[in-house]
Amino acid sequence: xxxxxWLSASIRAAAVERALAAGQTLFRTGARTAGxxxxxxxxxxxxxxxxxxxxAVLQVAAPGDTLAEASxxxxxxxxxxxxxxxxxxxxxxxxxxxxxxxRNPKFAQDFAAMLARxxxxxxxRLEQRNIHSARDRVRHYLAINADPSGRTVVxxxxxxxxxxxxxxxxxxxxxxxxxxxxxxxxxxxxxTIRLIKSAT
Amino acid sequence: xxxxxWLSASIRAAAVERALAAGQTLFRTGARTAGxxxxxxxxxxxxxxxxxxxxAVLQVAAPGDTLAEASxxxxxxxxxxxxxxxxxxxxxxxxxxxxxxxRNPKFAQDFAAMLARxxxxxxxRLEQRNIHSARDRVRHYLAINADPSGRTVVxxxxxxxxxxxxxxxxxxxxxxxxxxxxxxxxxxxxxTIRLIKSAT
DNA sequence: CGGCGTTTTGAGAGAGCTCAACATCGGTGG
DNA sequence: CCACCGATGTTGAGCTCTCTCAAAACGCCG
Numbered sequence: 015x016x017x018x019x020w021l022s023a024s025i026r027a028a029a030v031e032r033a034l035a036a037g038q039t040l041f042r043t044g045a046r047t048a049g050x051x052x053x054x055x056x057x058x059x060x061x062x063x064x065x066x067x068x069x070a071v072l073q074v075a076a077p078g079d080t081l082a083e084a085s086x087x088x089x090x091x092x093x094x095x096x097x098x099x100x101x102x103x104x105x106x107x108x109x110x111x112x113x114x115x116x117r118n119p120k121f122a123q124d125f126a127a128m129l130a131r132x133x134x135x136x137x138x139r140l141e142q143r144n145i146h147s148a149r150d151r152v153r154h155y156l157a158i159n160a161d162p163s164g165r166t167v168v169x170x171x172x173x174x175x176x177x178x179x180x181x182x183x184x185x186x187x188x189x190x191x192x193x194x195x196x197x198x199x200x201x202x203x204x205x206t207i208r209l210i211k212s213a214t
Numbered sequence: 215x216x217x218x219x220w221l222s223a224s225i226r227a228a229a230v231e232r233a234l235a236a237g238q239t240l241f242r243t244g245a246r247t248a249g250x251x252x253x254x255x256x257x258x259x260x261x262x263x264x265x266x267x268x269x270a271v272l273q274v275a276a277p278g279d280t281l282a283e284a285s286x287x288x289x290x291x292x293x294x295x296x297x298x299x300x301x302x303x304x305x306x307x308x309x310x311x312x313x314x315x316x317r318n319p320k321f322a323q324d325f326a327a328m329l330a331r332x333x334x335x336x337x338x339r340l341e342q343r344n345i346h347s348a349r350d351r352v353r354h355y356l357a358i359n360a361d362p363s364g365r366t367v368v369x370x371x372x373x374x375x376x377x378x379x380x381x382x383x384x385x386x387x388x389x390x391x392x393x394x395x396x397x398x399x400x401x402x403x404x405x406t407i408r409l410i411k412s413a414t
Numbered sequence: 415c416g417g418c419g420t421t422t423t424g425a426g427a428g429a430g431c432t433c434a435a436c437a438t439c440g441g442t443g444g
Numbered sequence: 445c446c447a448c449c450g451a452t453g454t455t456g457a458g459c460t461c462t463c464t465c466a467a468a469a470c471g472c473c474g
Contacts (some may be wrong), residue, residue: 032256038390050226062357062358064357064360064364065364065365065409066411067359068353070353070357070358071337071341071354072334072341072353072358073334073337073338074341077281083330083333083334084327084330084331084333084334086326086327086330087323087326087327087330100327104339112323115319115322115323115326116319116323117319118316119316119317120472122315122319122322122323122326123287123312123315123316123322125326126286126287126315126322126325126326126329127284127286127287129326129329129330129332129333130283130284130286130287130329131284131331132333133283133284133329133332133336134272134273134283136333136336136337137272137273138273139340140340140343141271141272141273141274141395142337143340143343144381144382146429146430146462146463147429148429148430153268153270154270154271156270157262157270158262158270158272160264164264164265165217165265172332172451172452173453174451174452174453181343181344182430182431183430183431183432184452184453185386185427185430185431185432185454185455186430186431188335188453188454188455189430189454189455192454192455209265209456211266324427345429346431346461346462346463347461348462371420372419372420372422373420374419374420374421380460382435382463383423383462383463383464384420384421385422385462385463385464386461386462386463388421388423389422389423389462392422392423
């Protein structure tokens with residue numbers, strides 16, 4: 015993730031890293047857009063500040079995530095970016111990216127493909143949130159993240175991370191997994207989950 | 215929406231419409247990708263069928279939505295598309311879109327911009343689902359959808375539609391809006407909501 | 415006027431969240 | 445090698461909030 019495969023070597027070479035202290039602002043509404051950011055370390059949140067000063071969060075970006083893709087196509091930012099923790103970000107300058115987009119059809123295609131994939135996974139995750147039952151939500155997650163054989167799911171991080179991605183409290187996830195294992199629907203191993211069958 | 219502004223006239227001219235009966239399959243996993251679909255009427259769901267035959271829904275596309283953007287960059291489909299109701303879809307053939315993407319930097323940029331905007335709104339909606347309290351979720355929605363003055367929100371459809379977008383039951387939304395109005399936080403008018411203040 | 419969909423309000427139940435205590439594991443330093 | 449520490453993992457119990465089911469008022473259109 016720290017070297018996105020959809021970026022050519024030349025673009026990666028033009029990247030600039032920057033460190034942020036917790037609470038520090040990366041950019042503000044109305045400022046000129048600088049380019050595309052990638053989070054290297056820490057967390058940065060995108061917020062829109064309303065009339066009364068309250069924040070409405072648009073995104074919380076974690077390491078590996080990109081920030082403000084849409085800003086590439088706008089003159090100014092339409093929200094604020096604030097570091098939620100100490101963080102390090104990598105800036106891919108707008109001029110270079112846009113230039114490459116114009117000149118290099120291959121890059122344009124890779125870039126569009128990356129965005130299209132993101133759209134798909136985001137829509138899937140949004141769809142998942144429409145499922146109320148914790149167990150069904152876990153089933154949905156497992157079905158979608160299973161390897162091609164449909165039998166094994168490799169957990170990318172901790173179970174707490176998985177709970178956050180699922181929009182469940184970690185306690186609820188632990189309980190649900192324990193029940194599913196007790197019912198023989200899954201088998202839990204170190205870092206992976208094996209699907210046994212789905213009780214029809 | 216029925217004539218996306220990011221598509222040039224020549225591409226729109228190449229579109230092909232097709233009608234689907236409820237339950238009919240638009241494409242299946244493994245089939246050659248035909249292009250980008252736009253929903254004209256009805257609903258089409260994208261699903262992945264798991265080993266035991268159960269569906270995992272990836273997306274439910276409504277009129278105006280696009281379907282399978284990522285398929286433009288893949289040889290075959292990775293999920294099934296099935297009409298949930300009688301529906302009409304418009305196909306923008308892959309060869310034409312990809313060709314245009316290669317040859318026309320302006321189109322490539324518009325296409326990428328459209329995808330980037332979608333990524334942003336999807337991330338925002340996903341973030342919104344992390345808010346548990348119905349009232350705070352409504353506040354978030356209003357803050358994000360308020361006009362630049364930050365005082366008025368125009369409702370795009372019925373309140374039931376809004377409830378669905380918020381991931382709330384319509385009853386819960388009605389109640390929450392009634393309470394907020396009673397507390398003087400909002401004023402309800404025909405088709406719009408006025409924000410008065412946010413109780414600190 | 416009659417019918418259909420939206421909007422409202424009521425009551426009850428269930429599911430997940432919160433708080434809390436404890437177990438487990440990996441790393442760190444004495 | 446062992447004690448300690450922090451983070452993850454686990455289980456328990458109560459509570460709140462939303463969902464669900466129900467019923468009725470309202471508004472629009474033929």
